[in-house]
Amino acid sequence: MAETRDRILDALGTLLPEVGPAGATLEAVAARAEVSKGGLLYHFGSKEALFAGFLARLEEATAGEVERMRASADHGVETYLRISSVTDDHFTRTFLSALALIGTAEVDAAATVARVLATYRSAVEECVPDPVLARLVQLVGDGLYLNAMVGSLDPAEDDHVIARIVAMTRP
Amino acid sequence: MAETRDRILDALGTLLPEVGPAGATLEAVAARAEVSKGGLLYHFGSKEALFAGFLARLEEATAGEVERMRASADHGVETYLRISSVTDDHFTRTFLSALALIGTAEVDAAATVARVLATYRSAVEECVPDPVLARLVQLVGDGLYLNAMVGSLDPAEDDHVIARIVAMTRP
DNA sequence: ACCACTGTACCGGCTGGACGGTACAGCATC
DNA sequence: GATGCTGTACCGTCCAGCCGGTACAGTGGT
Numbered sequence A, B: 001m002a003e004t005r006d007r008i009l010d011a012l013g014t015l016l017p018e019v020g021p022a023g024a025t026l027e028a029v030a031a032r033a034e035v036s037k038g039g040l041l042y043h044f045g046s047k048e049a050l051f052a053g054f055l056a057r058l059e060e061a062t063a064g065e066v067e068r069m070r071a072s073a074d075h076g077v078e079t080y081l082r083i084s085s086v087t088d089d090h091f092t093r094t095f096l097s098a099l100a101l102i103g104t105a106e107v108d109a110a111a112t113v114a115r116v117l118a119t120y121r122s123a124v125e126e127c128v129p130d131p132v133l134a135r136l137v138q139l140v141g142d143g144l145y146l147n148a149m150v151g152s153l154d155p156a157e158d159d160h161v162i163a164r165i166v167a168m169t170r171p
Numbered sequence C: 001a002c003c004a005c006t007g008t009a010c011c012g013g014c015t016g017g018a019c020g021g022t023a024c025a026g027c028a029t030c
Numbered sequence D: 001g002a003t004g005c006t007g008t009a010c011c012g013t014c015c016a017g018c019c020g021g022t023a024c025a026g027t028g029g030t
Helices: A002-023 A026-032 A037-043 A047-071 A077-085 A090-101 A109-127 A131-150 A155-169 B002-023 B026-032 B037-043 B047-071 B077-085 B090-101 B109-127 B131-150 B155-168
Strands: none
Touching: A002 A026, A002 A037, A002 A047, A002 A090, A002 B002, A026 A037, A026 A047, A047 A077, A047 A090, A047 A109, A077 A090, A077 A109, A077 A131, A077 A155, A090 A109, A090 A131, A109 A131, A109 B131, A131 A155, A131 B109, A131 B131, A131 B155, A155 B131, B002 B026, B002 B037, B002 B047, B002 B090, B026 B037, B026 B047, B047 B077, B047 B090, B047 B109, B077 B090, B077 B109, B077 B131, B077 B155, B090 B109, B090 B131, B109 B131, B131 B155
């Protein structure tokens, strides 16, 4: 069942920020997903496949987020930065989990994250004519993600930064 | 000998970006440092102590970097951003290694990194009067680090962004 | 000058436990 | 009774930490 598969990936997503890749044991993931270890290995033949499945879903979700950016009235900049600074967003959590996967032997998470960032970058460049400014916008978003990763994010305060940047991008 | 201790920590620092925390076995670190496993465990009683020692050295190095910022002619902003974007710098590599440690069970690397970022933040706030702009500068720096972590950094290109920000901070 | 002893630095084999992966038996539903 | 899925017992590997040992540089009593 595809539902079970997604439940397993969700379980991995909640587990990774809590205990890191080392703590994300097959048994731990199975327990969190309320599946047996055998059941997990039925859906994902190996830990590598499990992680790869997670990263694949991240890339799909990225496409969806970029679509949301394109559809937004302000041409996406604010939408982009808001997502980065809202830590309880599902996509943000998935992205942070992927960051936690960087450095694991099983899978090249860095490459996937790099692709995700590149996708975002093209999207930002679409709605900010000045390429230097576009890159600046993206770097601020990335900075927000890094701060979210280490848990030092004050969303209320960073609202002002976001507002400033949005103002810069529409003269 | 303190020299051996430092050599071990250096070995860990070069190993972490290459193979990640999972690959940074006691034996692997010992081999890289040209010490036996027993010798390593003589200096660091456990893997946790090894990682903790590495993070402690990062915090010391941070103090030194902030000092360099304070001493620089341009009031630190450019110095700060340059460090973030130069991936072969010793401090940058140490910092990226610490990022790789986030999520390991042995040690709370996120807290250390958060403290390092907070230290930098105060330093930037010292030389940029506008607090919102100061935060923006710091977020761009953090964004550069994140990009360096996933290997998607084009230093030549980001020079323009740095120049733009430096211009913004001295009207 | 010599020896007994102590502390420091380092070495490498061993073991117990954890974890990834396999095998297989059970149990629905069709 | 076949298929899709689940649970569990088990195996092999890998690794952290332990431990018995070596080398050697003091140190101090004689």
